[in-house]
Amino acid sequence: xxxxxxxxxxxxxxxxVALQDIGKSFGETEVLKKVSFxxxxxxxxxxxxxxxxxxxxxxxxxxxxxxxxSGDVMFGQTSVNDLPPWRRDIGLVFQNYALFPYMTAAENVxxxxxxxxxxxxxxxxxxKAALAQVGLAGxxxxxxxxxxxxxxQRVALARALVIEPKLxxxxxxxxxxxxxxxxxxxxxxxxxxxxxGVTTIFVTHxxxxxxxxxxxxxxxxxxxVVQYCAPxxxxxxxxxxxxxxxxxxxxxxxxxxxxxxxxxxxxxxxVAPTTVGFAQGAEVILGLRASDVAIxxxxxxxxxxxxxxxxxxxxxxLYRLALPGLERPVLASAPSDIxxxxxxxLCLPPEKMMVLHxxx
Amino acid sequence: MTGKRxxxxxxxxxxxxxxxxxxxxxxxxxxxxxxxxxxxGALTLENFQAIFDSKIFGQAFWxxxxxxxxxxLVSVIGGYPLxxxxxxxxxxxxxxxxxxxxxxxxxSVVVRTFGWVVIxxxxxxxxxxxxxxxxxxxxxTMTQNEFGIVVGETHLLxxxxxxxxxxxxxxxxxxxxEAALSLGANPLVAxxxxxxxxxxxxxxxxxxxxxxxxxxxFATPLVMGGARTPLLSTLVYRYALTSYDWASAAAVAxxxxxxxxxxxxVQKTVAWMWMSRHEF
Amino acid sequence: MNSDxxxxxxxxxxxxxxxxxxxxxxxxxxxxxxxxxxxxxxxxVSFTSASYLMxxxxxYSLDWYREVLSLxxxxxxxxxxxxxxxxxxxxxxxxxxxxxxxxxxxxxRGRGLVEYLVLSPLFLPGVVIGFAIFxxxxxxxxxxxxxxxxxxxxxxxTLPFVIRSVWASMAGADISLEEAAQSxxxxxxxxxxxxxxKSARPGILAGAILAFxxxxxxxxxxxxxxxxxxxTLPVQLVSHIEYNPDPSPAAISTLMIAITLxxxxxxxxxxxLNAFLER
Numbered sequence: 010x011x012x013x014x015x016x017x018x019x020x021x022x023x024x025x026v027a028l029q030d031i032g033k034s035f036g037e038t039e040v041l042k043k044v045s046f047x048x049x050x051x052x053x054x055x056x057x058x059x060x061x062x063x064x065x066x067x068x069x070x071x072x073x074x075x076x077x078x079s080g081d082v083m084f085g086q087t088s089v090n091d092l093p094p095w096r097r098d099i100g101l102v103f104q105n106y107a108l109f110p111y112m113t114a115a116e117n118v119x120x121x122x123x124x125x126x127x128x129x130x131x132x133x134x135x136x137k138a139a140l141a142q143v144g145l146a147g148x149x150x151x152x153x154x155x156x157x158x159x160x161x162q163r164v165a166l167a168r169a170l171v172i173e174p175k176l177x178x179x180x181x182x183x184x185x186x187x188x189x190x191x192x193x194x195x196x197x198x199x200x201x202x203x204x205x206g207v208t209t210i211f212v213t214h215x216x217x218x219x220x221x222x223x224x225x226x227x228x229x230x231x232x233x234v235v236q237y238c239a240p241x242x243x244x245x246x247x248x249x250x251x252x253x254x255x256x257x258x259x260x261x262x263x264x265x266x267x268x269x270x271x272x273x274x275x276x277x278x279x280v281a282p283t284t285v286g287f288a289q290g291a292e293v294i295l296g297l298r299a300s301d302v303a304i305x306x307x308x309x310x311x312x313x314x315x316x317x318x319x320x321x322x323x324x325x326x327l328y329r330l331a332l333p334g335l336e337r338p339v340l341a342s343a344p345s346d347i348x349x350x351x352x353x354x355l356c357l358p359p360e361k362m363m364v365l366h367x368x369x
Numbered sequence: 370m371t372g373k374r375x376x377x378x379x380x381x382x383x384x385x386x387x388x389x390x391x392x393x394x395x396x397x398x399x400x401x402x403x404x405x406x407x408x409x410g411a412l413t414l415e416n417f418q419a420i421f422d423s424k425i426f427g428q429a430f431w432x433x434x435x436x437x438x439x440x441x442l443v444s445v446i447g448g449y450p451l452x453x454x455x456x457x458x459x460x461x462x463x464x465x466x467x468x469x470x471x472x473x474x475x476x477s478v479v480v481r482t483f484g485w486v487v488i489x490x491x492x493x494x495x496x497x498x499x500x501x502x503x504x505x506x507x508x509x510t511m512t513q514n515e516f517g518i519v520v521g522e523t524h525l526l527x528x529x530x531x532x533x534x535x536x537x538x539x540x541x542x543x544x545x546x547e548a549a550l551s552l553g554a555n556p557l558v559a560x561x562x563x564x565x566x567x568x569x570x571x572x573x574x575x576x577x578x579x580x581x582x583x584x585x586x587f588a589t590p591l592v593m594g595g596a597r598t599p600l601l602s603t604l605v606y607r608y609a610l611t612s613y614d615w616a617s618a619a620a621v622a623x624x625x626x627x628x629x630x631x632x633x634x635v636q637k638t639v640a641w642m643w644m645s646r647h648e649f
Numbered sequence: 650m651n652s653d654x655x656x657x658x659x660x661x662x663x664x665x666x667x668x669x670x671x672x673x674x675x676x677x678x679x680x681x682x683x684x685x686x687x688x689x690x691x692x693x694v695s696f697t698s699a700s701y702l703m704x705x706x707x708x709y710s711l712d713w714y715r716e717v718l719s720l721x722x723x724x725x726x727x728x729x730x731x732x733x734x735x736x737x738x739x740x741x742x743x744x745x746x747x748x749x750x751x752x753x754x755x756x757x758r759g760r761g762l763v764e765y766l767v768l769s770p771l772f773l774p775g776v777v778i779g780f781a782i783f784x785x786x787x788x789x790x791x792x793x794x795x796x797x798x799x800x801x802x803x804x805x806x807t808l809p810f811v812i813r814s815v816w817a818s819m820a821g822a823d824i825s826l827e828e829a830a831q832s833x834x835x836x837x838x839x840x841x842x843x844x845x846x847k848s849a850r851p852g853i854l855a856g857a858i859l860a861f862x863x864x865x866x867x868x869x870x871x872x873x874x875x876x877x878x879x880x881t882l883p884v885q886l887v888s889h890i891e892y893n894p895d896p897s898p899a900a901i902s903t904l905m906i907a908i909t910l911x912x913x914x915x916x917x918x919x920x921x922l923n924a925f926l927e928r
Binding site: 396 | 686691899913
């Protein structure tokens with residue numbers, strides 16, 4: 010079972026959807042290796058990872074378009090392995106929206122209700138309400154080709170939500186929108202999910218989307234779950250060097266454990282973070298965010314360093330610094346109102362250092 | 370300025386001249402001939418009267434339509450799964466099927482029809498196999514009749530149906546089908562409610578194209594049908610070169626040309642109407 | 650919810666779904682077999698050692714190839730077919746490139762008319778055109794000098810294939826290339842030769858291959874123009890199949906399939922298969 014992997018408790022019987030040891034092979038290639046995770050009722054769960062990590066395959070298995078080679082998909086207490094897609098009561102939103110082009114917005118939204126033989130009058134009111142809910146009241150008779158990308162996205166959402174699904178699956182729904190619209194839709198998506206309380210599984214390769222939307226994140230890589238936890242935990246305690254790299258930890262320095270609580274970086278610099286769980290002599294990766302490296306004018310307590318260059322980033326400046334005892338430059342960010350140059354002093358706080366297993 | 374405007378016509382003139390002199394003008398002369406008395410040259414309808422009265426024309430006329438109907442029907446039945454498979458299979462398999470469908474299009478009609486003669490003939494594979502397992506005691510007649518013509522022409526024209534269907538199927542995202550399934554439609558409903566309606570334009574243009582090509586096909590009915598099962602096209606040939614009855618040949622040719630041109634006109638109109646109303 | 654809308658239990662429906670997909674693939678395979686069967690059969694039968702058509706052959710030999718290659722009527726038919734198809738293709742390419750240039754460049758009054766005129770041989774039944782040409786040749790008493798008439802008729806029937814292919818490749822070409830050439834001092838004639846023709850070369854080649862193939866394979870027009878002096882291979886094949894039920898047509902057919910296959914592979918290499926998808 011997967012309960013030991015969850016954080017923040019939650020008994021397994023509260024799980025709305027659970028994948029249990031799902032394996033999937035296409036011929037010789039194994040795309041999923043014993044993947045397990047679960048979404049609690051009303052939870053917003055994100056499958057995050059680079060392309061080819063198996064997140065979309067997982068989604069397709071949950072939807073019923075692919076059969077798992079091994080393992081079970083559970084809805085509540087029952088396995089749905091034998092349930093074809095049209096009997097799973099799932100709302101699905103695709104990256105390309107997949108609206109039926111010859112149907113109007115209202116006809117698109119009504120499709121699922123028609124399949125469920127809902128009475129005409131009820132269908133009409135529910136369709137109207139669903140379109141109003143996504144802010145498209147008055148667009149009932151438009152065809153998809155006369156709607157903008159954002160509006161198509163909303164119709165697709167309304168179509169998936171109107172059937173009051175047990176589960177909402179979102180397959181990179183924001184990636185076809187431009188940056189500004191993506192931000193807006195993200196906000197609306199979250200509100201809509203809260204309002205309806207529908208259990209949601211969201212697939213994305215964008216860590217920012219994952220952090221801003223999710224209750225929990227399943228970080229995947231090459232068909233395996235790397236980390237499965239709440240966003241703040243992923244942010245502060247990435248499990249491996251891959252996780253740290255994927256969520257944007259800028260400094261990843263190869264190092265070796267020389268003694269408990271002692272690391273020597275490639276180049277000879279010695280630092281003292283916590284090394285619990287690593288044996289003496291282990292090769293590790295030292296992770297440190299640029300924002301956690303403090304730059305001070307030359308002379309304070311810390312390590313002497315030389316600024317190689319600085320890049321203006323608006324509110325802050327991102328510097329590349331050469332540090333004696335390190336092979337590669339260190340990235341550090343500092344408020345842009347003070348411009349540093351030449352010789353400075355760097356403070357590398359041990360409590361912010363992440364000692365990571367190198368799995369890259 | 371006028372000189373510049375004349376250039377299009379100047380460059381296109383060899384082509385226009387050739388087609389006009391070698392195809393359109395002779396066709397016009399033939400039309401006139403169809404309405405002329407053989408001896409006096411006076412305008413008359415008696416050539417048509419003569420062929421309409423002849424039993425062989427009536428038979429050939431209905432046989433042509435009947436065969437075209439069945440050829441179109443079987444082309445849809447076979448072409449639809451082939452086109453769907455090309456659109457949905459993985460790229461490599463898709464290319465293999467595409468080549469298998471397209472290559473015969475470039476092979477001589479005579480060769481293809483001859484292949485069917487070998488398969489369906491009295492000592493062909495089908496008869497040998499059926500007699501081998503004891504299902505029949507006498508060879509079935511599958512060449513020199515309408516059945517053989519239908520098989521041969523279907524093989525000839527099914528690629529056109531596949532191409533017509535592919536032109537719409539390639540624009541149809543597989544996600545549409547999955548969206549329908551996720552919304553509670555079973556695969557049959559998804560096919561009839563989502564895929565089929567979207568392929569109607571391609572289906573319609575394919576049907577019209579195959580039907581019109583089936584009506585005018587010549588070499589296949591000549592080789593496969595023999596003398597006992599004339600169609601309109603082979604009837605023109607027989608009147609012209611076997612019985613030297615050119616007045617009748619011209620009249621039959623006129624009927625055939627009218628049907629063919631009418632079909633092209635319908636096809637173009639339908640395509641145009643569809644384009645202007647449903648561009649998605 | 651209201652699960653009574655389902656007729657069958659879920660596992661049964663899921664199973665039927667899988668079977669349906671399997672059936673779909675089997676049906677697709679069967680129709681592929683239908684498309685290749687006559688070609689494969691012809692090739693197999695051509696290597697028979699028997700003197701009559703039967704399948705499977707009792708033994709294999711190259712007898713029928715020796716037989717076919719030794720027949721003088723076949724050799725002369727092949728020769729004239731090759732001459733006719735080659736000449737017709739060359740002429741059709743020149744005429745077709747000029748017409749395509751007109752159609753592809755920019756809209757002008759009457760472009761639709763030009764299009765319909767040059768493509769009209771596609772819309773008329775071949776047997777009508779064949780008989781119509783024969784009728785005119787007899788009228789002007791030129792039905793005895795056969796080769797030039799045959800070539801001209803073949804130019805006419807292959808022209809639409811050339812135009813459609815070249816037109817498509819010219820329409821896709823970048824007009825700014827021409828403008829760049831002219832800004833560099835190229836005259837219109839130089840631009841046409843060095844830029845327009847160069848960029849349309851795949852389309853021209855594809856059109857030429859299609860033209861050659863359809864000219865070489867034509868029966869409908871050629872059968873009306875055939876005389877004792879000039880005949881084509883497919884026309885000879887038709888009459889041979891009609892009167893001699895021996896395997897020699899299979900040997901000829903196999904040779905024709907081999908030539909077509911070579912042309913097809915070449916066409917695919919230059920990306921000409923897309924010509925079938927447009928329209």
